[in-house]
Amino acid sequence: PEKISTATRKREVGITLIKNGDYSRASKIFKSLNDLFALGTHSEQDKKDISQHYKSSLLNSSLCLLKLEKWSEVVSVVRKLLEIDPENSKGKLRMAFALFKLNEYEESKALLQQMIQSTTNDNDVVVESKALLGEIEKASTKYIKESKKVYQKMFDDK
Numbered sequence: 039p040e041k042i043s044t045a046t047r048k049r050e051v052g053i054t055l056i057k058n059g060d061y062s063r064a065s066k067i068f069k070s071l072n073d074l075f076a077l078g079t080h081s082e083q084d085k086k087d088i089s090q091h092y093k094s095s096l097l098n099s100s101l102c103l104l105k106l107e108k109w110s111e112v113v114s115v116v117r118k119l120l121e122i123d124p125e126n127s128k129g130k131l132r133m134a135f136a137l138f139k140l141n142e143y144e145e146s147k148a149l150l151q152q153m154i155q156s157t158t159n160d161n162d163v164v165v166e167s168k169a170l171l172g173e174i175e176k177a178s179t180k181y182i183k184e185s186k187k188v189y190q191k192m193f194d195d196k
Contacts, residue, residue, distance in 0.1 A: 065102035071095040112136035143178040
């Protein structure tokens with residue numbers, strides 16, 4: 039269909055922008071593609087064709103947003119992706135990283151632990167998940183220690 043050929047052209051432009059490090063412009067292109075795929079009613083055949091393009095667009099969008107350090111937006115985009123592809127490991131890793139950056143340690147840890155347990159055929163995902171899990175543990179411990187110091191000072195001053 040026409041939407042797919044238009045989307046394919048835009049996608050190629052977006053990918054070129056990503057390769058050139060222009061994540062801001064690429065992000066805008068993928069956002070418009072995401073909106074294009076999400077809107078409207080589609081025939082069953084179109085839905086199948088569009089689904090692959092939509093997933094790809096959401097993944098590219100999440101990559102751009104990661105590079106731009108727009109953590110909340112990464113989480114939002116990946117949630118949409120996981121609605122249509124619940125087992126997408128790239129999306130889950132990106133979401134876990136964004137949650138980590140948002141200091142949502144528990145949610146990030148839970149997502150990573152679930153990925154480690156359910157991933158049987160992709161060793162890279164397990165390795166990356168475990169590495170990020172280690173970073174989260176360190177950050178979480180540091181956060182707890184700093185919080186304790188702050189609370190201690192609050193009570194010591196009185």
